[in-house]
Amino acid sequence: MILPLPDLPSFDYIRPKSYQQVSELLHQQSEDVRPFMGGTDLFVQMRDQIIAPKILVDVKLLPGMISIEYDHEVGLHLGAAVNLNAIAKHPEVIEYYPLLVEAANSVASYQLRNRATIGGNLCNASPAADMAPSLLILEAKLIAVGLNGERVIPVNEFFRAPGENALERGELLKRIEIKPPPEGWxxxxxxxxxxxxxxxxxxxxxxxxxxxxxxxxxxxxxxxxxxxxxxxxxxxxxxxxxxxxxxxxxxxxxxxxxxxxxxxxxxxxxxxxxxxxxxxxxxxxxxxxxxxxxxxxxx
Ligand SMILES: Cc1cc2nc3c(=O)[nH]c(=O)nc-3n(C[C@H](O)[C@H](O)[C@H](O)COP(=O)(O)OP(=O)(O)OC[C@H]3O[C@@H](n4cnc5c(N)ncnc54)[C@H](O)[C@@H]3O)c2cc1C
CATH class of the missing domain: 3.30.390.50 (CO dehydrogenase flavoprotein, C-terminal domain)
Structure with a gap:
């Protein structure tokens, strides 16, 4: 027997050109506007009628959102919209941060990991978020961007309650920064x-x-x-x-x-x-x- 599923509520789709545009939208209409990247948490919550945003802002193509950069001095910088398969197959992540590969590969299925992003996993703030424990012990820093520019949130200050994170009105998660791993770890x-x-x-x-x-x-x-x-x-x-x-x-x-x-x-x-x-x-x-x-x- 196939059970009928409720439809997604209707919404407008916007693909913004700048972080400023997103922050303004999120600031002006925080109740009605939601950013999204892979949509694997967001669409499930919309389908289940937990939330019904009027406007979805697709932020994954903003500059830097899908970039992965590694430097021996600085460490690893992951754009918030990097998907979990991209993390798991990146040569420098495999070499220097195998813990992140293990965590990424633990999420759902290969198909889902093509959509699911590291930033979405954090912003959804589920107690069960699989990327969170590894980022906590790697002491990651989360870079948020809002109307007043960028600010750094240590990952151990990010999770506030189930579904609640430390982003303020108008802010978006832009990047995750992880310093070089300690010697011999x-x-x-x-x-x-x-x-x-x-x-x-x-x-x-x-x-x-x-x-x-x-x-x-x-x-x-x-x-x-x-x-x-x-x-x-x-x-x-x-x-x-x-x-x-x-x-x-x-x-x-x-x-x-x-x-x-x-x-x-x-x-x-x-x-x-x-x-x-x-x-x-x-x-x-x-x-x-x-x-x-x-x-x-x-x-
Ligand atoms: C079948 C299935 C299996 C799953 N299995 C697992 C699992 O094993 N482990 C696990 O941890 N998770 C699992 N998930 C949950 C989900 O796939 C992950 O949390 C995923 O990483 C979310 O990323 P996303 O890009 O799809 O987020 P989205 O759905 O796009 O966004 C998630 C939330 O973050 C907000 N958001 C998105 N982008 C930003 C941004 N840049 N700044 C601020 N807020 C933002 C959205 O408004 C939304 O509230 C599963 C989901 C499904 C449907």
Missing amino acids: FGKYLKLGRNAEGDLAIAGVAVLGFPDQTAESGYRFRIALSSVAPTPIQALKAEEILNQGPISEESIEAAAITSRDACQPIDDVRASGNYRKAMVEVLIRRGLEEVWSAIQVGG
Whole structure:
């Protein structure tokens, strides 16, 4: 049986020529105007009658929106409208930021990743956004542009609540900047979904570690989680356990338990909150063991 789906509500489509034009539109008519890039979140919400914007502004062809630039000194600059397949197949992203490739490839299907953009994934501000944990632990900076020009928003200040981000009226996400990765680092993104492909995360964990003489343990770790709290979060207390060290089976176990305790998950169709917590502990332990075995100096 094929169930009838509601139609999309009607809307006007605009392809602007400048950021200024978009900011003016968004500023003047914020209730009625929505920017879009891949549309894979936006059109679903329109079809489900959650939102009904009168004007959709297609911003993906504005200058710089689909560019990927890497420089050893500066790091990686990703236009907000770069799609996830473009990230996963870019030679310098593969070489220097394999964690981002892993996160991008975890999203839905190949077909969807041709449309879905990194910026859309962030701006949608879903607790389950798969790109968010890796960008949190890579300490990405988000460049917003509005009527008064550009401003920088650290990614850990971007997510405010489910569906709410830190962009102000009239602002658009333009670029994601990630500094050069630390020497000797290794990162992992582990996602648990109901099936191997095409589903949102029940829980997602990103773990990164690198040798660092300024940390008591001689190593610095970063941990972030998705789908287990109202926003993607960093497990700062768990990171601290490992930074103070020593790194051992016991401290990895303690970090996994502390990460679990940082979660405030909901029960939903995908999983219960308790299951999510239990899985975070398992995934963090697994991720940390893998990262630790990859980064040990002289180990
Ligand atoms: C079948 C299916 C499976 C999916 N699976 C996953 C999954 O496994 N993991 C996952 O994380 N996500 C998943 N998603 C969600 C979605 O595909 C991603 O979040 C995607 O990256 C969104 O990017 P987009 O370009 O399509 O965003 P859009 O839909 O174009 O935009 C998303 C939101 O951001 C706003 N916006 C767009 N561009 C800008 C901008 N430049 N500045 C400010 N605001 C902007 C829009 O108004 C909208 O509110 C899935 C979606 C579908 C339909």
